[in-house]
Structure formats: structure tokens, C-alpha cells
Amino acid sequence: MNLKLCFIVSLSLLLPCQALLPRENKALSDRITGYSFDVSLDTEAKTVSGKMDAYWVNNTADTVPEIRMHLYMNAFRSNRTTFYKESGGSPGRKESDPGWIEIKSFTGNGEKDLLPLMEYISPDDGNRYDKTVIRIKLPEAAMPGDTVAVAIDFVTKLPSAIRRTGFADDFYFVAQWFPKFGVYEPSRDGEKGRGSWNCHQFHANSEFYSNHSVYDVKISLPAEYVTGSGGKLISEKIDDGMKTQVFRAEDIVDFAWTAWPGYMVFKDKWNHVDITLLLPETRINQVERQFTAVKNALEYLDSHVGPYPWDYLTFVDPPMKGAGAGGMEYTTLFTSGSSDRMPEYVNVPEMVTVHEFGHAYFMGILASNEFEEPWLDEGVNSYWEGRIMDHYYGNGSGMIDHRFLGISDKAVARLSYVLSPVRQIITNREYAWNYPNDTYGMMTYFKAATSLHTLEGIIGQETMDNVFREYYREWAFRHPSASDFIDVVSEVVRNEHGEKFGSDMNWFFDQAFFGTGICDYRVTRIVNRKHYSYEGIAEDDDEESQNSDSLYTAIAMVDRLGEVMLPVEVLIHFTNGDEILEVWDGKDRYREFVYTGHRQIEWVKIDPGHKIAMDVNFVNNSLTEKPSRLAVRRLANKLLSFIQFTFSLLLF
Numbered sequence: 296m297n298l299k300l301c302f303i304v305s306l307s308l309l310l311p312c313q314a315l316l317p318r319e320n321k322a323l324s325d326r327i328t329g330y331s332f333d334v335s336l337d338t339e340a341k342t343v344s345g346k347m348d349a350y351w352v353n354n355t356a357d358t359v360p361e362i363r364m365h366l367y368m369n370a371f372r373s374n375r376t377t378f379y380k381e382s383g384g385s386p387g388r389k390e391s392d393p394g395w396i397e398i399k400s401f402t403g404n405g406e407k408d409l410l411p412l413m414e415y416i417s418p419d420d421g422n423r424y425d426k427t428v429i430r431i432k433l434p435e436a437a438m439p440g441d442t443v444a445v446a447i448d449f450v451t452k453l454p455s456a457i458r459r460t461g462f463a464d465d466f467y468f469v470a471q472w473f474p475k476f477g478v479y480e481p482s483r484d485g486e487k488g489r490g491s492w493n494c495h496q497f498h499a500n501s502e503f504y505s506n507h508s509v510y511d512v513k514i515s516l517p518a519e520y521v522t523g524s525g526g527k528l529i530s531e532k533i534d535d536g537m538k539t540q541v542f543r544a545e546d547i548v549d550f551a552w553t554a555w556p557g558y559m560v561f562k563d564k565w566n567h568v569d570i571t572l573l574l575p576e577t578r579i580n581q582v583e584r585q586f587t588a589v590k591n592a593l594e595y596l597d598s599h600v601g602p603y604p605w606d607y608l609t610f611v612d613p614p615m616k617g618a619g620a621g622g623m624e625y626t627t628l629f630t631s632g633s634s635d636r637m638p639e640y641v642n643v644p645e646m647v648t649v650h651e652f653g654h655a656y657f658m659g660i661l662a663s664n665e666f667e668e669p670w671l672d673e674g675v676n677s678y679w680e681g682r683i684m685d686h687y688y689g690n691g692s693g694m695i696d697h698r699f700l701g702i703s704d705k706a707v708a709r710l711s712y713v714l715s716p717v718r719q720i721i722t723n724r725e726y727a728w729n730y731p732n733d734t735y736g737m738m739t740y741f742k743a744a745t746s747l748h749t750l751e752g753i754i755g756q757e758t759m760d761n762v763f764r765e766y767y768r769e770w771a772f773r774h775p776s777a778s779d780f781i782d783v784v785s786e787v788v789r790n791e792h793g794e795k796f797g798s799d800m801n802w803f804f805d806q807a808f809f810g811t812g813i814c815d816y817r818v819t820r821i822v823n824r825k826h827y828s829y830e831g832i833a834e835d836d837d838e839e840s841q842n843s844d845s846l847y848t849a850i851a852m853v854d855r856l857g858e859v860m861l862p863v864e865v866l867i868h869f870t871n872g873d874e875i876l877e878v879w880d881g882k883d884r885y886r887e888f889v890y891t892g893h894r895q896i897e898w899v900k901i902d903p904g905h906k907i908a909m910d911v912n913f914v915n916n917s918l919t920e921k922p923s924r925l926a927v928r929r930l931a932n933k934l935l936s937f938i939q940f941t942f943s944l945l946l947f
Contacts (some may be wrong), residue, residue, distance in 0.1 A: 306689065310879040323468065323546040323604055324507030324772035327352040328476050336469075336516040336554060339391075341462050343576050347473055355481040355490055356361055360436040362443055363416075363494035364429050367471035368396040370497035370565065370732065371454035371461075375424035377417070381728060382458075382499035386882040394454030398429075402446050407434065407923035409445065409830035418483045419496045419726070427497040428476070435630060447474055457619030460551075467520075468613065468630070468815060470551035471497070472796040478506055478664075478774065495666045500735040501727035502658075502672070505548040505774050512542045516554055523609045524552035525628035526541040546604070546772060547626035547660050565590045566597075577635040581644060588645035591687045592652045596679065599760045600656055601767035608655075610648065622647055624654035624858035633717040642688050650680040660771050668777045669727045669735075670808065674743020675780075681705040683745060705748060705908070711741040713911040722808040723777060745908045749814075751861060752906025753803070754788050754796065762787045777808075794863075803861070808908065813860030814909040816881065817903045822850040823895040824832065849896040851888040855881060866903040869894035876903075897921060 322560045370378035371394030401409040412434070414427045437443050451472045454461040462471040474519030477494025493504060512526055518538040523555050526542030533539075544550055556572040563586045571584055589610060597603055605627050612631045613620045621632035627650035633644040653676040657663070663671040684693035684704035692701035712718055723740050724730055730738060751759040766775070766783045785799035796803075806812060826846040851867050865877040871894050879886055890896075898919035902910060910916065 315692045321340040324340070324544065325352075325354060325888075326507065326509055327354050328506045329509040330473070330550070331511040332473065332477075333513045334515070335469065336514065336520075338465065338467075338517055338520075341453050341455075342450055343453070343469055343472055345448070347447045347449065348444070349447070349474075349476070350442055350444040351479070353439060353443065353479070355479065356439050356624045357479075357481060358436050358438055359433075359479060359490070360472055360868075361432045361492075362437075363428055363430070363477040364428050364490040365475045365494060365497070366396045366398075366429060366476070366478060367497045368394050368453075368460070368698045369426040371395065371456075371458070372426060373424065375422075375718040376427070377420055377422050378426040378427070378499055380422070382400055389576070390547075392455040392807070394452050396449060396451045396472070398472070399448040399450065400446075401431070401448075402433075404444055416689045417496060418494065419498070419728070422496075425496055428477075428494050430515045437762035449474060457617060459620060459623050460631075461619065461824045463616040463619075465789040466555045466557075466614060468551070468553045468611075468617060470549075470620075470623070470625065471503075472551075475549075478504055479773075483830045491665065493666075498728040501669065503549065504666050504774075507546045507548055507662060508550075510542070510544040510547065510550040512544075512550060512552070513539065513818075514542070514552065515539045520554040521556060521560060521573065522552060522554045523558070523571065523628065525550050525609070527607050527626045532691075544627060548659055550630055551625040553620070555614070555617070557614060557678055558611075561586070565593050568593060568603060569607045572612070573609070573652050575614040575635070577614075578612060578633060578637075579749035580613070581633055581637060584644060585633075585648055585704075588648040591645075591654055592649045592683055595683045595686065596653065599682075600679075601660075601771065603655065604660070608652075610652070612644070614904065621652060626659035627656050632636045640695060642684065642694055642696060642704075646684055646739055647681065647690065648693060649683050650676060652705045653679050653683075656767075659907060661767065662772070662774050663776065664774065665727070667726055668723060669739045670722050670743035671775070671777055671780060673739045674722070675746035675747065677708055677740045681708055681748065694865065705744075709748070709908050711737055712745045715741075718911070719811040719813060721744070721811055730755050735796075743808065748908040749807065749906070750784070750800075750803060751860070752790065752904070752908065757868065758788060758791050761791065761798055777804075799897045806859045806861075809872070810859070813911050814859035814861060814907060815855070815857035815906075815911050815915075817854055817856055817912070817915040818851070818899045818901055819854050820850075820852040821896050821899060821918055821920055822848075822851070822852070824848040846891070846893060847895050848893060849890045849892075851899045852885070853879070853888075853899070853901060855883065857911070861907055861909070863902050863907055864904065866900045867896055868898045868900075870897045895920075 328351050331348040332345060334343050336343055349387045351362060368568060370376050373393060401413055412888060413429050413431045416428050416430045417425045418428060428514050447947050457463055459469055471694060480490055480493050482489035490666045510526055516538055518533050519537050522540060524542050525547055526544035529541040529543050531540045540805040557575055559574045559576050559579060561582050570589060580598055593603055607627060610631055612633050621630045622761065623630050631644060631651060637644055644753065652932045658672045665672050681704040689696055693704035694707050695702040717734050720731065720734050720738050723741050727735065762784050765787050766780060769783060772780060781804050783801060788796055788800055817842045824847060860882045863879055863881045866880055867875045867888060873894055877888055901916040
């Protein structure tokens with residue numbers, strides 16, 4: 296999401312729904328979970344109700360005595376849920392209009408009643424009022440290779456205040472709406488019997504973690520509603536004012552859908568991908584912008600990371616009344632964010648589209664744990680968002696492209712980090728909801744993205760691309776962790792640069808992601824010391840000839856103010872036009888670069904290519920012996936232009 300804007304039995308029997316069985320398409324994932332739905336939308340009661348058949352395959356070496364499932368919609372049940380306590384505000388526009396999910400029946404193979412074996416648990420905080428996780432003790436433990444299959448009748452009431460999911464009048468965005476398996480994780484050290492269910496409660500500062508699944512979804516609703524979903528439309532039937540649609544999705548981590556009579560539908564194509572865009576009629580003038588943005592993202596990530604594996608994609612720009620559903624991702628379905636009047640020079644709709652599409656890679660394909668390591672999705676995705684936006688919309692104007700003001704996407708992320716008063720929080724805490732107030736977005740998105748831009752500056756863009764290509768190749772349709780990503784970085788850097796950066800890259804991640812230090816390098820002083828006793832200068836030589844032949848000791852003094860130690864370049868410019876680019880390992884607190892000759896140092900710049908984006912103060916990175924008033928005049932002109940630009944925005 297952009298910050299922007301949350302089954303049993305043993306193996307011996309067949310699955311209860313044949314639609315869940317893999318079809319002729321080649322599986323991209325292990326498909327250890329699958330879901331089949333037959334549900335209807337009641338537009339009066341604001342409910343989605345029906346039946347779900349689902350399965351989970353125990354593909355581990357463990358004997359598993361229970362299953363755990365998410366009931367995310369219960370986060371909106373009352374003001375005493377964990378989600379509500381962490382985020383504040385009402386679970387609905389009024390207390391009588393919250394959201395919830397109720398299980399009417401829960402059976403396993405042989406119609407065995409599992410409801411008596413179900414209990415609500417709160418594994419994260421012990422909140423007895425939170426009912427977003429259930430545990431079901433299996434009558435018979437699931438042995439290695441067994442399939443646990445269940446049939447559940449349920450009713451989901453959508454909340455009136457849309458937080459990713461919910462309704463507003465006749466607008467519906469239906470997400471986190473069904474009982475969903477957690478992820479069973481075997482022991483990382485391979486020790487049998489030490490695995491456990493990773494099934495966290497629904498928190499305000501976290502998103503999701505799921506297995507890649509197969510979804511067959513049948514939805515009935517009033518015929519006038521226009522729908523979009525994370526699946527391909529297989530069939531549609533209209534009868535007596537009701538519409539029944541069947542969707543199929545494979546190898547995605549979540550299934551969401553939307554319905555609203557006001558959607559306009561537009562189609563486009565990129566290579567093998569059929570693209571569908573849903574948006575209000577008032578935003579028809581943004582259709583081309585939206586399609587261009589998503590095709591830019593497809594092209595760039597396909598080229599620099601790996602292929603987009605599905606042949607379809609749906610994205611939605613919700614109307615203003617449904618804005619709470621904007622800026623969210625569900626692999627093959629995502630929501631953008633815009634407004635009815637959006638200036639051409641403000642690339643916010645494009646940014647949201649690029650960002651949310653990127654989650655198809657860094658949440659959908661590379662399905663990391665967003666509860667526990669949110670930066671591995673949000674931060675990595677924000678890094679690629681910056682690259683894509685600045686590549687296609689201008690290196691200095693990826694976010695704002697106005698003749699009076701250009702702002703890059705990368706700069707927005709960097710400034711959000713360096714200007715934060717709490718920038719020294721560790722990026723990767725134990726769990727996402729443990730971040731102190733108002734720091735989750737800054738650390739998870741902006742510090743992480745800025746750190747990755749810095750890593751790119753150190754190892755080079757070509758190596759960085761190869762890191763992500765290898766990460767995709769090795770971990771696509773699996774569950775990589777931060778340590779897995781760091782191992783890939785270390786391996787690729789070592790293969791391409793030898794021991795130049797050490798035997799691994801832990802030194803970088805320990806500082807940038809898992810440390811509290813800041814990076815700040817400074818040019819402290821320039822010294823040009825003249826030697827008057829230089830042999831060969833006549834006493835009666837004029838001052839000009841003496842100056843041209845004089846010998847100098849020229850010294851550039853730099854120091855490290857922060858705790859973070861990174862290799863950095865230092866550019867020294869001399870009065871005769873010569874330049875020397877030094878490379879400093881950045882470890883010492885203080886460093887001098889000394890030169891003897893006829894040249895004097897005119898100016899010094901640390902990190903002239905702005906490779907170290909983590910440096911919190913670019914102003915002290917340069918120093919000159921001959922300040923120019925031209926720069927002051929230029930700054931004044933830019934300030935005046937900026938004031939004019941600001942007034943134009945206010946008037947707009």
C-alpha cells in the first residue's frame with residue numbers, strides 16, 4: 296500500500312470442490328492453498344454472504360495439530376479491537392454500522408462439524424475483544440503431505456468507513472472479506488516439529504502475508520453494478536435483474552473485488568497483458584495518463600527485475616466517496632488515487648499507479664512477510680517507484696514537473712527521511728505494529744527506499760539490477776525474508792566486484808536498516824599554503840609571475856559527522872581547471888587530502904554524483920574559496936518563482 300492509504304481433515308479424501316484443482320495452466324507456485332466461493336452481494340444489508348470451499352496442503356515435514364485463519368473483517372467490529380485501538384476513530388460512520396464476519400457453519404470432510412473446535416485467539420497482544428484470528432484444533436493432526444479441506448458458510452458485513460475495504464452509498468470495495476489461512480512456516484533450521492502458524496491479528500500499521508493460491512469466485516449482485524476483480528472473467532449471466540459472474544485467479548496471494556454502477560470501463564494492452572481500468576466518468580481525461588503509467592511500470596520492471604507472469608491486470612481509480620480504498624494492492628488488482636481535477640504537471644496519479652502496480656512484484660510474486668518485515672515490500676517497492684517515475688517523467692521532475700518547480704520522486708522519499716525528527720528509528724523492528732507513533736511510514740517506505748538508492752550508488756545500477764534479477768529468479772513465488780534478500784545482494788556483489796566491498800554486504804544493512812545512526816559527511820576547510828622560498832623566483836619578478844610559479848601545499852579537509860560509515864567520493868577542483876576524484880572509505884572521523892604543486896584548490900565537493908542519498912545534509916557537502924553571488928541571485932529567482940507557483944496551486 297502507498298502511504299499513502301486490512302479448514303480439516305486428513306489427506307486421504309479428495310478436495311470438496313473440483314474447481315479448486317489446478318487446470319491446464321502451468322503452476323507458478325506450489326499452490327498449497329486454494330479457495331472457491333459462491334457468494335452474493337446484498338446492497339441493502341451491505342453484506343457478502345455465501346459458501347467457501349478451501350484447502351491447505353501440509354507440504355512440510357511437521358505433524359500439524361491445528362489450523363489458523365484470519366477473520367480480518369472483525370477488525371471493524373467494535374472500538375475495542377486491536378486495529379481500532381491502534382488507529383483511533385470509529386469502526387464505521389456510526390456505531391451501528393461497523394463491519395464484521397460471522398461463520399455460520401464450518402465443516403470438514405465427511406461433513407464433520409468443526410465449529411465446536413474453533414476458538415478466537417489474540418496471539419499478538421492478548422486482546423480478548425479482538426476476533427481477527429481463529430484456531431481450529433484438528434480431529435486428526437495433518438501429517439506431512441496431507442491436505443486439510445474445509446467448507447465454510449459465512450456472512451461478511453462491510454464497514455461504512457472505508458479503510459481499504461467497505462462501502463460508501465452504492466460504492467463497494469470488498470477486500471479482506473473471507474476466512475483466510477495463515478502461513479504455516481517450518482523451522483528455518485530444518486528441525487522437524489518446530490514449525491508454527493504465522494497468523495497475526497489485523498493491525499493498523501501492517502499489511503498481509505499469504506500463500507500463493509488458486510481462486511475460483513462466483514459472485515451474484517444487481518445487474519446494474521460494474522465490477523472488477525483480481526481474477527479473469529470466465530462467464531457472466533444476467534437473469535431477472537441479477538448478474539452472476541465467475542472469476543478465476545491463479546498463483547496470487549489475495550483476492551479482492553469492487554462494484555459500483557458509476558464505473559467507466561477502459562481496455563488497453565501491453566505485450567501479453569490485457570489491461571482493464573475502472574474509474575469515474577469525471578476522470579475520463581486521465582485515462583491516457585493512467586494507462587501510460589501502468590505500461591511504464593510493466594516495461595521497466597519486466598526489463599530490470601523479471602517478467603510479469605499473468606496475462607491480465609485490472610486497476611481502479613475509486614470515486615471520491617470511495618477514496619479510502621485507494622492506494623492498495625492485491626497482486627492482479629490494485630487501486631490508484633486521483634481527483635477529478637488533476638493538473639498535468641502533478642504526477643500523483645502516475646506515482647500511485649506505479650507504486651501499487653509494483654506490489655505485484657514485491658508482495659505478489661516475492662511474497663515476503665509484511666507483518667514482520669514491511670520494508671522488504673514497501674521500501675523495496677518505493678525504491679523502484681522512484682526509479683520508474685524519474686526515468687519516464689524526468690530525473691528532476693518525476694513528482695512535480697512545472698516550469699517553476701521540478702521535484703523528483705527520489706527527492707520526495709529522501710526529504711521525508713532526512714527531515715524527520717525520528718529518522719534514527721531502526722527500519723526493521725520485530726513487528727510492524729511496534730513502530731512508535733507516526734514512524735511506520737517514514738521508516739518502512741522512505742528510509743528503506745533512500746537506503747536502497749544509496750546501495751545502488753555504492754555498487755552501481757547495473758549490479759543493483761542484477762541483484763534484483765537474481766532475487767526474482769531465486770525467490771519468485773516463495774516467501775523470502777530480509778536475510779534471504781541480503782544473501783542475494785552479497786552473492787551478486789561478490790561475483791561482480793570480488794572483495795572490493797568485503798566478503799558480504801552485512802556491514803551496509805547493519806547500518807542502514809538495522810542501526811540507528813545517520814550519515815553526514817562535511818567539507819570543513821580548504822587551505823592553500825604558499826611557499827615563498829621557491830627556488831628560481833627572482834626578487835625583481837612582478838607579482839603575477841611570482842603567483843604563476845609559486846609552489847603551494849593545497850589541503851582539502853573533510854570529516855564524518857554521523858555514525859554511518861560508507862565509501863564516498865570527494866571531487867577536488869583546482870584553479871587551473873584540473874580535477875581529482877578521490878575515494879574515501881568514510882571510516883575515519885577526519886581526513887585530509889594534500890597536494891603540493893603550482894595549483895590551488897578552488898572548491899571541494901563530497902559525493903558530487905549524489906550517490907549517497909542517506910547523507911542527511913547535502914549543504915555541507917561542498918565548499919569553495921570563491922563564493923559567487925550568481926548562485927544567490929539564482930536562488931532568489933527560484934524562490935520568487937516558487938512563491939508564484941504556490942499561489943497558483945492555492946488558486947487552483
